Amino acid sequence: MKESDADTPADGAGTPPDAAATSTDEAGAPTDDTATPADDAAAPTDEAAAPTDDAASPISPWKVGVAVMMAGIVAFIGFILLRLALPASWEFTIEATTEIAEVDLRPRAEVRWQVDGAIICARKALELPESYRLDGDTSPCAGRVWRAWRVPDPEQVLRLDGGATATMQLRPEGGLAMSLRSAGDSPLGDLSVVGVVDPIDIGSAVNLIWTTIPEQSLTLPFSGATTLGRAVNWSGTRILRGGNVVVYTADESADKRTMVDEATLMLGDQVRLDEPEPEEAWPKGFVRVSGGDAAMQVVAFGRSGSLRIERFGESGYDFKPNAIRKLAADPVIAFWGSVLAAYMTLILSLQPFVGGADDATDAGPATDLLKRFNRWLRAKPRK
DSSP states (O other): OHHHHHHHHHHHHHHHHHHHHHHHHHHHSOOHHHHHHHHHHHSOOHHHHSOOSTTOOOOOHHHHHHHHHHHHHHHHHHHHHHHHHSOOOEEEEEEEEESEEEEEEOTTOOEEEEOTTOEEEESSOOSSOGGGEEOTTTOOOOSTTOEEEEOOSSOEEEEEOTTOEEEEEEOTTSSEEEEEEOSTTOOOEEEEETTTEEEEEOOSEEEEEESSOOSSOEEEEEEEEEEESOOOOTTOOOOEEEEEEEEEEOSSSTTTTOEEEEEEEOTTOEEEEOOOOTTSOOOEEEEEEOTTOSSEEEEEEEEGGGEEEEOTTSOOEEOOOOHHHHHHTOHHHHHHHHHHHHHHHHHHHHHHHHOBOOGGGSSSOOOSHHHHHHHHHHSOBOO
């Protein structure tokens, strides 16, 4: 009985150590609820460690300037592309020396030329005094169908209706010849001698011949599609001798006569001033011949879109300024380009003094380009 009683307390006394051990385990290994406050106090959360973009420092003024510069560059490039896409208008001036010129006179546009000293060759009998008539031996008109008259009185005025074709060329034997033809059988116009002969009809075909180049300047203004020179071939004797073409700006700005491009005409070139679009102006100019010249001097103006140069051995090309010259002559691009260049120079010159901190010091990885740019803008300036 005593041994049993003694054993019983021993067993009971062995039980508390287990309980104590259990308590030790619970104290040595605290529960999650006990560890959470300690961990929260020791390690702050990600929200406390990494500041958000909303709670950023003020934007650096220098970086705002850089952002404006970048936006200006992008806008300027877009503006250049837009100006290149828009159709441009150019005007040309031609000064050429040629042995032949052909003009298709503008329809419904009257032309008056003073043709003193010319021999008139017509297919029909003209209502001129018989004393003006030349017989076959003294007539330079070719063929029997042509009748010749020479008017000795000055101030002979030839009036041409629009739509006629006039071909002027130097004669091989010397002098100048002009061929006038109307479209179809419509009359060309009339001829008059001031104070002597009233206007008379000259029919649909007339040739004017000057056996010698007039000592007094002969100036013939025109408006219409024009061809200067002839294509070079084995039988061709009258060609363009030379000259130059200059292209100017054609806008409404103060510097509308700024030169854009130029080209030199070579011996044997052929220049065509084609009929323009309905809303554009016709080419115009004048032909001048005087006794001291061995060729005709031609000056013409018009839109560059109607100008074409054909060179021997080539298919010809439309003479228009290229894209670089087009941009260089654009006053709007020149102005805004100068403003942008001055602004960029100012911003870049200030960078060593007021530049922002390095983007590598910003907290957190920048995987989003917009967020990275935002952090760069809001980074504190260097001291």
